[in-house]
Amino acid sequence: MADDVQNGEGDIIINLELISYISSSGIRIFVGMVRELDKQGRKLKLCCITPPVKKVFDVVELLDLFEVFETEQEAVNSLSK
Structure with a gap:
């Protein structure tokens, strides 16, 4: 995933449909990704977030x-x- 953020192009979509728990480390990863992508003029799009x-x-x-999107x-x- 890190290569996609640093060397990729375009926006990134992450489907969270199968994720039922996220730790503070997971949150930090998402925040770091969104900051890096923002520097590149790209977006991190999340979909199917579980309650x-x-x-x-x-x-x-x-x-x-x-x-954030309801569906992929x-x-x-x-x-x-």
Whole structure:
């Protein structure tokens, strides 16, 4: 994943559908990714966030940092806009 952030092109979509828990380390990884991508004029898009993970993002007030989509298809469709 780090190579995709540092050497890739375009936005990155991460589907969180199978993730039921996220630690503070996981949050730091997402924040680091969004900051690095922002420097490159790119976006990190999240989709299919499960309720427990969404709650963590809400508690630490980070949802505004990301583009969040209900479905993966909505995230993919946003790439062409």
